[in-house]
Structure formats: C-alpha cells, structure tokens
Amino acid sequence: MDFELPGENHPERAAIRSWFEANPRPTGQDLAQAGYVVPHWPKPWGVAAGAELQLIIDEELKRAGVVPPRNPVAINNCAQSLLTHGTQGQSERFLLPALSGEEVWCMLFSEPSGGSDLGALRTTARREGDHYIVKGHKIWTSLAHVAKVGVLVARTQPELPKHQGLSEFLIDMDSPGITVRPIIDMSGHENEYNEVFFDEVRVPADRLLGKEGEGWSLSMTQLQTERVALSKPGAIWGHGPSARDLVEGMAEIGALSDGALREEAAQVYVEGELLRLLAYRALSDRMNARAPGPEAAIHKMLAAPHGQHVVDLAKRVQGPRGMIAGEQPFPSQLGRTGHMDDWDYAYWFSPAVTMGVGTQEILKNVVSERVLGLPRESDPTARLPWSETRQQSASKAS
Amino acid sequence: MDFSLSEDNLTLQESARTFLEKEISLSRVLIPGTTVADANYAGNWEKIAPLGWQGLVVAEEFGGLGLSCIDLVMILGAMGRTLAPSPFLGTLFGTWAIQRAGSDVQKKRLLPAVVEGRAKLALAVAESNGSTEDNGREAVMSRRGTDCRITGVKSFVIDAASADWLVVGAMDEAAGWRRFFLVDAKQDGVQVDLLPWRDVTRQVCDVRLKDAVAEPLEMDSKALWPWLRDRILLAIAAENAEGMRHVLDITVDYAKNRVAFGRPIGTYQAIKHSLADMLGLAECSNAAALYAAWALSEDKSDAGLAAAMAKAYTSDAYVSVTQRSTQIFGAIGFTWEMKNHLYYKRARANAELFGNARAHRSRIMDMVEKKAA
Numbered sequence: 001m002d003f004e005l006p007g008e009n010h011p012e013r014a015a016i017r018s019w020f021e022a023n024p025r026p027t028g029q030d031l032a033q034a035g036y037v038v039p040h041w042p043k044p045w046g047v048a049a050g051a052e053l054q055l056i057i058d059e060e061l062k063r064a065g066v067v068p069p070r071n072p073v074a075i076n077n078c079a080q081s082l083l084t085h086g087t088q089g090q091s092e093r094f095l096l097p098a099l100s101g102e103e104v105w106c107m108l109f110s111e112p113s114g115g116s117d118l119g120a121l122r123t124t125a126r127r128e129g130d131h132y133i134v135k136g137h138k139i140w141t142s143l144a145h146v147a148k149v150g151v152l153v154a155r156t157q158p159e160l161p162k163h164q165g166l167s168e169f170l171i172d173m174d175s176p177g178i179t180v181r182p183i184i185d186m187s188g189h190e191n192e193y194n195e196v197f198f199d200e201v202r203v204p205a206d207r208l209l210g211k212e213g214e215g216w217s218l219s220m221t222q223l224q225t226e227r228v229a230l231s232k233p234g235a236i237w238g239h240g241p242s243a244r245d246l247v248e249g250m251a252e253i254g255a256l257s258d259g260a261l262r263e264e265a266a267q268v269y270v271e272g273e274l275l276r277l278l279a280y281r282a283l284s285d286r287m288n289a290r291a292p293g294p295e296a297a298i299h300k301m302l303a304a305p306h307g308q309h310v311v312d313l314a315k316r317v318q319g320p321r322g323m324i325a326g327e328q329p330f331p332s333q334l335g336r337t338g339h340m341d342d343w344d345y346a347y348w349f350s351p352a353v354t355m356g357v358g359t360q361e362i363l364k365n366v367v368s369e370r371v372l373g374l375p376r377e378s379d380p381t382a383r384l385p386w387s388e389t390r391q392q393s394a395s396k397a398s
Numbered sequence: 399m400d401f402s403l404s405e406d407n408l409t410l411q412e413s414a415r416t417f418l419e420k421e422i423s424l425s426r427v428l429i430p431g432t433t434v435a436d437a438n439y440a441g442n443w444e445k446i447a448p449l450g451w452q453g454l455v456v457a458e459e460f461g462g463l464g465l466s467c468i469d470l471v472m473i474l475g476a477m478g479r480t481l482a483p484s485p486f487l488g489t490l491f492g493t494w495a496i497q498r499a500g501s502d503v504q505k506k507r508l509l510p511a512v513v514e515g516r517a518k519l520a521l522a523v524a525e526s527n528g529s530t531e532d533n534g535r536e537a538v539m540s541r542r543g544t545d546c547r548i549t550g551v552k553s554f555v556i557d558a559a560s561a562d563w564l565v566v567g568a569m570d571e572a573a574g575w576r577r578f579f580l581v582d583a584k585q586d587g588v589q590v591d592l593l594p595w596r597d598v599t600r601q602v603c604d605v606r607l608k609d610a611v612a613e614p615l616e617m618d619s620k621a622l623w624p625w626l627r628d629r630i631l632l633a634i635a636a637e638n639a640e641g642m643r644h645v646l647d648i649t650v651d652y653a654k655n656r657v658a659f660g661r662p663i664g665t666y667q668a669i670k671h672s673l674a675d676m677l678g679l680a681e682c683s684n685a686a687a688l689y690a691a692w693a694l695s696e697d698k699s700d701a702g703l704a705a706a707m708a709k710a711y712t713s714d715a716y717v718s719v720t721q722r723s724t725q726i727f728g729a730i731g732f733t734w735e736m737k738n739h740l741y742y743k744r745a746r747a748n749a750e751l752f753g754n755a756r757a758h759r760s761r762i763m764d765m766v767e768k769k770a771a
Contacts, residue, residue: 266759284401
C-alpha cells in the first residue's frame with residue numbers, strides 16, 4: 001500500500017514537459033492533435049495513456065499554465081461513444097472540433113417527465129425517408145445556449161418497453177424548430193440550465209449514433225464515463241471551495257475561536273479529508289487496472305451532502321451579511337476565478353447537488369442494490385410497451 | 399502509487415479472519431447475565447498466542463516479526479470483527495511502550511517472553527476521568543534510595559486482569575512530570591479490580607498501587623507518549639472500522655432474509671437508505687484507518703493528524719452503525735441473546751477510551767491551524 005502520487009522524476013514526465021516547453025501557448029487544436037485533451041483515448045485522438053500518465057499530463061498542463069479546451073459534454077461523457085458506435089463519417093465530422101473546443105456539445109437527456117427516471121422520456125423521433133422528425137421537450141440542459149452540437153436521446157420505437165425503444169442522435173443545435181430558453185434557478189444565475197423545445201425538427205438519418213434502440217445503453221455508458229482525474233474536492237460536484245478552504249477562511253476571520261463552530265468545522269474537515277482518500281483509492285484502482293471498488297458510487301453519495309455542509313457552514317459564519325447578494329465570507333479568497341469559487345453563488349446553487357445526475361435518493365438505491373446486493377426496486381412499467389404505459393397514465397390522469 | 403492492500407496484506411487478513419471466525423465463539427457471552435468472566439479470555443488466548451500475532455510489531459532481534467502498522471491493522475481488524483475476547487490489545491499497548499522506550503535489558507527480558515506467549519502486558523495510563531494527559535496525579539512515583547515506588551490508582555486499564563507486567567504512567571513528583579514504569583503485576587502492592595464494564599468482551603480494570611516496585615522505562619516519557627498515543631488511536635480505529643463492517647454485513651444479510659408485509663425488509667427504501675449510509679460510514683472508516691496505518695508506518699509528518707482523524711471519525715461512525723443495526727433488526731436486536739448489543743457496547747466503549755471524538759477533533763483543529771500558520 002502506497003499513498004504517494006506520481007513523483008517529479010517519473011520517467012514519462014520529461015517528454016510531456018518538453019512538449020509544453022516547445023509549445024508554450026498551444027491552441028485547442030494543438031492540444032487535441034497532440035492527444036492531450038483525451039489522453040486516455042487510443043491514438044490518434046489520445047495517447048492511450050494509463051491512469052498514471054493521465055495524472056502527469058494534468059499536472060504538466062497546470063504547470064505550464066495551459067487551460068485545456070472546455071467542452072465537458074463531449075470530452076468527459078459523450079464523444080468517446082463515436083469511437084465504438086460512430087461511423088467513420090461521424091468521427092471525421094465531429095471529433096476534432098469537439099476536442100479542440102471549437103464546437104461545444106450539450107446533452108439532451110432529462111425531460112420534464114422525470115430526470116432520474118430517464119427511461120420514461122417522451123421526446124419522439126419518427127423516421128420519414130432519410131430524416132428523423134423530432135418532437136418534444138428537454139430540460140436541465142447545461143450549455144444548450146452556446147452548444148453547436150446536441151446529443152439527443154429520443155424515442156424511436158414507442159411500441160417497445162421504455163428502455164428498449166430509445167435512440168441517440170448528434171444534432172445541429174441551430175436546426176430550424178429548436179428553441180432554447182434559459183432557466184433562472186434560485187441562485188438567480190441565468191443559463192446554468194436551459195429548456196430545449198423541438199418542434200418537428202428534421203435530423204438527417206446519418207446522425208443516428210449506433211443503431212436504433214441503442215439509446216439507453218449508450219446514454220448509461222456516457223453518464224458513467226469519467227476520465228481519470230484527481231477528483232476535485234470542491235463542494236459543488238468537485239468544483240468551487242473545499243472543506244480546506246472553509247477551515248482556512250474561518251481561521252482567517254477568527255470564526256474558529258467559537259467552540260461550536262470549531263467543532264463543526266472539524267467534522268467537515270475530517271469528512272473532506274476522508275472523501276479525498278476515497279477518491280484517491282478509486283483512482284488508484286484504475287491506475288493499477290483493477291476492477292473499480294465501490295468507492296466511486298459511495299464517493300458521489302457522500303460528497304454531495306458534504307459539499308452542502310461546507311457551503312452552509314460558511315454561510316452561517318457570515319450571519320445576516322450572508323443574505324446580501326454576492327457577499328463573500330473570507331477576504332483572502334476574493335478574486336479566485338470560476339463562478340463556483342464564489343461562496344455566495346455556491347451556497348445558493350448547492351441544493352442542486354443532491355438532485356443533479358440522479359437524486360440522492362436514487363443514488364442510495366443504486367448503492368444499496370449494486371454494492372450491498374439488496375433487492376432491486378421494481379418498476380412496474382419496465383417491461384410493458386411504452387405506448388401502453390402512456391395510455392394507462394393518461395387515463396389515470398383524466 | 400497504489401492505495402490498495404498488497405497480496406501479503408490480504409493473505410494475512412484472510413488467514414486471521416478465517417482463524418478467528420472458526421475459533422472464537424461469542425455464544426457464552428450471549429447467555430443473559432454473563433460478565434467478562436464468561437468471555438473465555440484465557441481459552442481464546444491459548445488459541446491465539448501460538449500464532450504469534452503478539453510478536454508482529456516486535457523487532458526481529460527480540461524474536462518478533464518486525465512488521466508494519468499496516469500488517470498489524472489486518473490482525474486488529476479481524477479481531478474487531480469477531481470482538482475476540484483476549485488480552486491482545488493490552489499486550490500490544492505494553493509491547494509498543496517497551497519496544498519504543500525500554501532499555502536494551504528491559505527489551506531482552508520482556509519482548510521475547512511476549513512473543514513466545516509467556517508474558518502478557520497492559521498499559522495503565524488513564525486517570526479516573528478518562529484523561530491520558532501527562533498532568534495526572536492519581537498515581538505518584540516516589541524514590542526510596544534508588545528504588546522507585548508507585549502509589550495511587552490508574553483507571554480503565556485494558557486487560558490488566560490478565561497481565562503479568564504493567565506499563566504504568568505515574569507522576570514523578572520530584573521531576574514534576576509523568577514517567578512510564580514497568581511494574582510486576584503479581585507483586586503484593588498491586589491490586590487489579592475488574593470493572594463491571596458494559597462491554598463484556600473486554601477486561602477493563604482499575605489498578606490500585608501501594609508502594610509498588612517500579613522500574614522506569616529508559617526513554618523520556620515526553621517523547622514516548624505522542625508516539626504511543628498515535629498507535630493506540632490507530633489500533634482502536636482499526637477495530638472500529640472492521641467491527642462496523644461486520645455489523646453492516648450481518649445487518650444486510652438480515653435485511654435480505656427478514657420478511658415483513660410480504661417482502662424482505664431490504665426492499666424498503668427506509669432500510670436501504672439506512673444501509674447505504676452505514677456503508678458510507680464503513681468505507682470512510684476503512685480509508686481513515688488504513689491511511690493512518692500507512693502514515694505511521696512511513697513516519698509521515700501528518701501521521702499524528704491521520705491517527706486523530708481515524709479515531710475521531712470511526713468512533714462516531716461505529717456508534718452510529720451499531721445503533722442503526724439494532725434498529726434494523728428490530729426488537730430481536732434489543733435482546734441479550736443477539737450479538738448486536740456486544741458491538742453496540744464495544745463501539746460505545748471504544749468511543750470513550752483514549753479521548754472521545756470531540757476531544758480529538760479539537761486536537762485536529764489545533765494541528766490544522768498550526769500547519770496553516
């Protein structure tokens with residue numbers, strides 16, 4: 001057992017460092033072509049990096065002060081599916097602009113009918129000649145207002161059970177019939193999420209990813225694909241302030257001299273440190289090519305409420321001043337970049353972290369069923385033709 | 399970089415688990431009205447001692463195996479799972495003290511005897527309020543010529559009733575600080591009283607000393623105690639982490655099999671979510687204990703912090719897991735005949751001994767602030 005991270009003298013580090021020395025200000029294109037945007041992918045897109053090398057590349061990017069292209073939906077989740085399920089034409093058309101960050105992607109999954117129960121989605125894509133006609137309504141779509149490409153899951157075969165009749169498409173977000181509307185969430189922030197409406201949108205049939213009916217398995221894979229990274233300890237899905245920042249800030253303003261606050265800060269601090277260890281262990285399993293242990297799922301289950309606790313304690317430390325919009329608790333942490341580094345914003349956003357990517361309740365079901373082996377929650381609609389379940393719920397409603 | 403256990407670690411863990419699950423029975427303490435006298439302390443030790451686990455941390459030159467804290471945690475965890483009533487923990491604490499602070503002569507006299515199972519030890523350090531700080535005055539050492547004699551009381555001494563030798567922390571009145579001494583437990587001036595301790599799987603005693611002959615350990619106690627304390631905290635955290643994992647396992651089994659309203663109670667989300675929470679506590683506890691073991695083995699600068707975190711976190715977590723387990727078992731889990739209460743009581747006892755979670759969190763904040771400054 002060894003808790004040390006890859007060291008300065010790691011043999012693979014030198015080559016990477018010298019690339020950054022030769023290319024001090026690389027464009028997104030440069031980075032994508034060097035394979036440093038998705039190093040874990042096979043060549044030519046990546047460098048077939050194992051987990052250890054991925055960490056080193058991350059560190060060297062940071063060291064060189066290079067900000068990699070930001071296109072999380074493509075890079076972290078969806079674009080990898082093109083390697084396994086895409087056509088040659090799709091890879092040539094989409095991958096380079098995605099990895100270089102020129103074309104931002106968004107994920108058109110959740111619907112008003114249910115977020116956690118993705119299989120119940122209602123947006124349809126019906127085949128007409130060499131096009132699909134998409135009709136429906138997506139919601140909670142990050143980046144839809146800037147995206148050029150949307151990864152859409154829609155129902156192509158309503159006569160099949162709910163999980164079987166879904167298909168995935170790569171659509172142009174500027175297609176006629178698409179309307180994007182921002183959702184203003186309780187933080188007051190615009191465009192963190194959007195609604196997307198599809199009114200008879202024509203999608204060329206060659207934009208189907210994989211085969212008809214593969215939408216469920218593709219989307220599940222994409223939701224679970226995570227690039228190896230030193231899991232960030234921030235309160236909001238890994239971003240923003242951490243428990244260490246909290247304790248540092250509280251020390252700075254003298255809040256730790258209050259015994260009750262000190263005790264609570266200590267609890268949050270310990271929890272934060274242990275979550276770091278769980279994340280490291282999940283990472284180390286992957287680095288050593290072992291089947292991942294239960295840490296990843298458990299980490300998600302614990303990290304979300306932990307993050308809420310972090311920002312909540314910071315807010316309480318502020319007293320009534322914490323209700324002033326934009327007010328920050330810790331002077332030395334002003335001016336950090338990234339909007340999640342804003343403690344006030346992170347606090348008002350934090351209720352979302354136990355909802356997004358599956359609610360906390362669903363996550364606990366998943367952990368108890370997949371890790372502890374408890375009986376599966378049964379879904380009475382899972383085996384029935386989807387069209388039939390829709391008729392049933394419609395008649396119940398009336 | 400590999401945060402996982404090595405093949406050797408896993409083999410040791412597996413063999414310890416298999417052995418203890420086969421050999422240690424708690425059935426005698428599951429008869430209502432039993433005390434620690436029924437826990438088969440001596441009988442269990444007769445089985446465990448030949449395996450030589452008590453020599454795991456003893457240096458090879460004294461006949462031990464000279465293994466690391468990580469190896470030790472494999473054994474302690476297996477003992478935590480089965481509760482394993484035996485004088486292992488007391489002997490371990492005493493062994494650590496002698497190995498770290500004893501003179502060569504003292505080590506040669508006692509450590510091989512420990513390894514061979516001929517000597518059992520206990521560490522008497524706590525005051526009657528549970529404090530293990532170095533300002534306690536309830537036991538005092540005074541000199542008679544070159545002889546050291548201790549008079550007073552030490553409290554909550556684990557395994558003292560089994561011990562042949564005690565390592566006693568006593569105030570050196572002349573010097574004005576605490577020192578640690580070797581004390582023959584069988585001499586007239588030493589009286590060991592078993593406490594009616596709620597955790598009936600462990601001997602916890604008061605030790606009364608009256609002019610007891612004592613021999614100082616060589617090393618300055620100020621250097622010994624932080625080193626020893628961090629290892630004690632790790633040992634308890636390791637017991638806690640695996641004890642709660644075992645409680646989780648038996649509770650999951652129960653939830654899969656117990657039927658109410660026509661289905662296993664494990665299908666109800668109230669039960670599932672509680673078990674998922676317990677798993678979270680158990681996984682974090684496991685990580686905390688293993689990290690502390692690694693940090694202590696490697697003498698890392700944050701080892702003391704890691705040990706305090708492990709003790710603080712696992713103490714609360716073990717209490718919470720055993721409490722929830724009892725609730726999930728329902729009324730049957732409230733009876734003496736079920737094992738639930740044994741773990742519930744072990745958890746509570748471990749939470750209170752050697753500083754509770756709150757006390758260690760206070761230390762943690764001191765260390766964090768110091769590091770930041």
